[in-house]
Amino acid sequence: MDELVGIILAAGEGVRMKSRVPKVLHRLCGKELLKYPVELFRNVGVHRIVVVVSRSNQNAVKGLLGDSVEYAVQSGKTGTAGAVESAASILRGNSQNVLVIGGDSPLVSEDSLKNLIGAHIKDARQMSILSGMIHGSSGLGRIRRDQNPQQSVLGIVEAIDDSDRSDESLEVNSGAYCFQSDWLWNNLNRVEPGNESERYLTSLAAIAAEQGVGVAALTSSEPAEVLGVNNRVELANLEDIKRQRIREHWMLEGVTITDPASVMIDTDVTIGQDTVVLPNTMLIGNTSIGSNCEIGPGSTLMDSTVGNECRVTSSVIENAIMEDGVDIGPFSHLRHGAYLENNVHIGNYVEVKETRFAAGAVMGHFGYIGDAAIGARVNVGAGTVTCNYDGKEKHRTVVEEDVFVGCDTMLVAPVTIGANATTGAGAVVTKDVPSARLAVGVPAKIIQR
C-alpha cells in the first residue's frame, strides 16, 4: 500500500476561459497548466497519480501526459466531489492518504505541499487544507473558523454562496488537500448537491468538523500560491507572478538581468552563471544557455541550446544549437537544425536552416544557408545563397574546410565545393568544384590556380 497517492482534477468545462482549448492545456510561462501539479506531485514523492478528465477533454489531456499518469473519466456535472469520486475505483484501498489538487492551480509550491503532508501525517488528521490570506473579494472558497482559541476549521464557504462581500483580508482555499484515504472514500457520498447541482468537495470540511474528526487548514506564507486560473485575466495575472519568480530565481543564481520587466523566461529554461540578459529578450520553451554569455538586447531564443561565452544580439534563434564562443547578430535568424560549432561567427542579416557550421567558420554579412554543411574555417562572403530548392525538392550543399566563398556566390544544390577551393564574386556554381580550384563566372567555370 502506498503512503500517498495523488488525484488531479481536470474534468471541469473551463467555460470562463471562453476557449476551444481545454483550460488545463493553456500555458503558463511556456508550460501547460496541468503539468505543474503533475510535476509537483512527483517532486513530493507521489508515484501513483490519477488525473480526472471529462469525456470531451480526455483525448487532449492524454495527448499531453501520455502514460505518465493514470486516468479516471468523470461523467456529468457532478462537481469537484464527483470528480474525486470517479477516481475511487482506481485508488480506494490502495493508500493511506490521498492528495487532491485542481489542475488549474499552478503556483502551489513543493515546500507548502510538504508542510501540509507532514502536518497531516504527524497530527493523524482526516482532512488538511492548504489555505492562504488574500486581500479583497475573490472567487475562491473561504475558510470558516471557530472563534475558540484553537480557531478550529468549521467549513469552507464557496464565494457564490457567501453574502460577505467585504474587502478585508480573507483566508481562502487553494484547492490542495490531503485526506486520510478511508475517511475520504467513506464520506464522499455524504456531500449533497449545491449550486447548479454540483457537489462541492469543499463540503467535506464541514462534514469533518461536525463529526469532530481532525480537519485543519495550513496557511501558506506565500499568499499568491493559492490563486487559480479560471479566466484569461487570472491566467495573465498568474503568468506575471510566475515570471517575476523565475527572473528572481535566475538573478539569485548569478545571472544579470538589466531590465527584468522586459525579459520573459519560460519555466523550463536554464541559464549559466555570469550570463547577462539584456532588455527585450525572450527565452522560450526548452532553452538552455551556458555561462558568461550576453543575450540580447532584443533576442528571442526558442527550444535552443547555447554554450558558454556566446553572444546573441538582436537575433532570433529557434530549434538551434550553438557551441562555445559563438556570436551572432544583430538581426540574424537561426532556424531548425542550425548547428554552430565552437567559435563560429555569424554577423547581420543571415538566415541559417538545417546546416552545420564547423568550428571557426565565418559568415559576417547577409545571406541564406539552408540544407548545407559548412567546413571548418570557411569564410562565406556577403550575399552568399544556397539555392537549395528547385521548386519540387530540397538539395544539399557541402562546402569543405578552408574554402573561401566569394561575395554573392550562388551555390546551386546539389553541389560540393572541395577543401581549400575559392569561388569568385558573383559566381553561380552549378557543378562540383574540386579541391583547391577556383570557380568563376555564370555559370561558374573551374580554373586551375
Ligand code: UD1
Ligand atoms: C475550487 C474550490 C474553491 C477553491 C478553488 C481553488 C470547489 C467547490 N471549490 O473552486 O473552494 O478556492 O477551487 O482554485 O471545489 N473540476 C472537475 N470536475 C468538476 C468540476 C471541476 O474535475 O465537475 C476540476 C476543474 O477542472 C478544476 C478544479 O476541479 O481544475 C477546480 O474546479 P473549478 O470549477 O475551477 O473550481 P473553483 O470555482 O475554482
Ligand code: CA
Ligand atoms: Ca478554479
